Amino acid sequence: MKEKPLHFRKIELWLVSITFFLIILSNILGGKIGISNLGHNNDQMARYFAYIFMPSFMFVAFYLMHMKIIPLFQKEKKVWKLIVFGLVSFFVTWFLVGIFYVGSDLGNSPFVPFYFSGVALYAGYFIIASFLKNLILNRKEPSYLTYNILRLATAYTFLVIFLFKFHHYFHFLISIIYLFIIPALIFIFLYNYFLVYRNREIGKKKLSLFYFWLLPILMLITFVIIAGISDAEEVIVVGLVSVAALMLIVNPASNAIFKKYQEHIETLDTLNVQLEEKTTDLKQLRNQINPHFLFNALNTIYGISLQENAEKTSESVQKLGDMMRFMLHENTQEAIPLNREIDYLINYVDLQTLRIQEQENIDILFSRKEEHCKGNIAPMLLIPFIENAFKHGISLQKKSWVKINLRCLEGSLHLDINNSIHRKSGEDPENVPSGIGLNNVRQRLNLLYPNCHELVIRENDLEYFVHLSIQLNKS
Template sequence: MKENRLPFQQIEWWVVALVFLSIILSNILSANPFYSNYQDDYMGKYFAKLFIPIILITTFYLVHMKLIPGYFEERVKWKYGSLLFLVAFFSFVLTGAFSVSNDITKDFFMPFYFNTIAIYIGYLIFVYIMGQILAPPRLENYKPYNIVRLSAIYLFVFLFLFQFQGLGSEPIAVLFAIIIPSLILIFFYNFFLIYKNKKAGNVSTANLYLLLLAVSILLIFSLIGISNVNFPPFFFLGLAISVLVVAVLIPISNLFIEKYDIFQSEIRQLTSTVDQSKANLDFLRSQINPHFLFNILNTLYGSALQEKAEKTAESIQKLGDMMRFMLHENHRESIPLQHEKEYLTNYVALQELRLNDHEYIDIHFSRSESPCNGQISPMLLIPFVENAFKHGVSLQKKSWIKINLRCLEGSVHLDVNNSIHRGTAEDPEKKSSGIGLLNVKQRLQLLYPGKHELIIRENDEEYFVHLSIKL
């Protein structure tokens, strides 16, 4: 209600369609097949009162649901102007033919037809003005605009019914003028004075307001009866309506209010869950960043001890690229998949610089040379590769790490296979806490529920990871 404009085009269509359907049904039910002259004027007026509303609702549908939206989409004035003229012309001729031939109006220029057009145009002008005054950005949300426009729909429909009298709209006008406002008033009375007091534990106060409502209805009908010298019938009518309100309408409205409360509670719970998930995600990211930073610094430290300045310079360059990624993109909700791939490539290159001179270590990184398309949440791929270097490298025993990164249309796939060397402590990476792999599992559940596949298998000699993510 606050954040978005309500779907008024659909609301207007269903309200007007309901009104016309009610008029048509009212005319059908009011027919008297035993009328003596039903073969003559009676039957003509009967069918006229059916077909005129059908013509008008068809015209409204074509104009309101087809021509106006079509014009705003295509902006072709001559096309939609011509179609509007044809629709208005044929509806005028058909309505006039039924009206004049059956003595509903005396001349072809029917007042109710042009009054209906004037009310519709007035409604459109009113909506446009209210949109300029009440809709954002002039106001901070759509609530005032939505309330005013809903009220305007009710008001203009009532004006239409008032001027459409003589064609079967009288019962529907009474419904809109008296019954619907009364039901709305009873609903709000119940919500603010009865339901809320019961919910707060003030049962006696709620029952007092309920008794006051029943007595007020009875009193109103009694006064109407006295003013019309029909006191007993109106008294019993008021008594019947009071019983109906207390025994039927109030329980039904309570049912709707309770459903609404449950719905609101579920929304609050879901909002709280989303906020908690976002907080957890931010916390997980804050844990990941220092973890990667220390791993990379340890790699540079080992490389500086083992290699000459040339390799150290290359390592620093790659570190700079990775640090720029972490500073500028790591905290975003999503980044280009190509940037994640480049970060992963730099990480593996740093590890290769450190480990290239060790004959027992075999590192193989397979990836497509073409750019990867799509968006992905950052730092989802690197923890599995980092885990492979952490547990899959030994400087004294045969070790292997095989990485395969594939970017397809709408998905990314990572396979990591590495040897396992538990218990060795010569590599500084072994001292890290291993929090990255746990974090990435939690982030996958938060960010890609039902849209990722993570398979992890291991035995005494090797460790295998397969990760697929639908972007």
């Protein structure tokens, strides 16, 4: 509701469908004319069927216009179809309603007042809905929550106005339901959710209990005052029944709905975590080009380098092979031993050091304390920060540095990275996205270690600083 507009066409259809269903059903059951009187009076019989068929025709016209004609116009943008089909629907419905209206002596004029009122309300609703859309949504930062609430309130208000104009043609109980009972239920549900249920969920049980008893007590006091003013004792009975319905029906039903909603949200969160992990795995697997072939090739190169006494080459190949095995075998798991993640970081930094060790203007410092580095961690959470430091912090022409400090305490991991900054131009071949990216790592941290990590990133014109702490024993 906060992230996008609701599907109002379906919501409006359900609102109108339920309303007309109640009207037609109540009239069929004798809400206006008792079924037992139908065989004695032809006028009563004519009115009985008028009360059934007039709202039926109006609902069919609404359905055709709302779900067929207008969507067709929005899809094809053909004005003539909207005008032709709209006029046909209008005049055919007017003719059918008029026959029952005049034939049952409900009125003498063929200009059926409530029918034209209904058409005017329908047009007026769309004008206001369009105004709300242009006012709220057509902005740089649209407020979807505000729009959805106002649009729902507008739809309900126009429905109540229609019932007021149409109230002579159905049982008064339907008006009471829409004017009083439904708003009261909405208020009770919101009251229970925000003041009772939410407080209980966050541990404020005394406050939740206070609000739980406050509403029925206020209801009883209200009914007692009304009974005293009107001198009608039956009002107290109505109050007792209302409070009993609140405590025995409405409150348990609302709690069941809230729990179901909470379970639904938790299921969605779990699915989001799984989807995020699978997406990360897929991106990483796409980068593994025939790993078995690469392993065989690396072993061959490693053997040749040993025969030629190329120690740096053999060391580089060995570390690269270890990194590839990590990517293939352990990177797809949900959690791995922390020391394996650290080994991967060491191999990566060593390879980078071998690549640039002849450069005097580059300083690489990797200090670490691994005495307490125990437990498990989600794979590939640390390496993106180090990759980013080497990618943006190393220049072969300018003074550069990458300083990494890794330490473990009891149940926690702390990583600090400080590197120089050398902005790459748009034409630089290295200035392209690689790896899983820092944004992806932020999302994974929020999903896998909620409230159990701290990530601080700062930068200026010369340096880039990252601090990451993870509480591993709470993961």
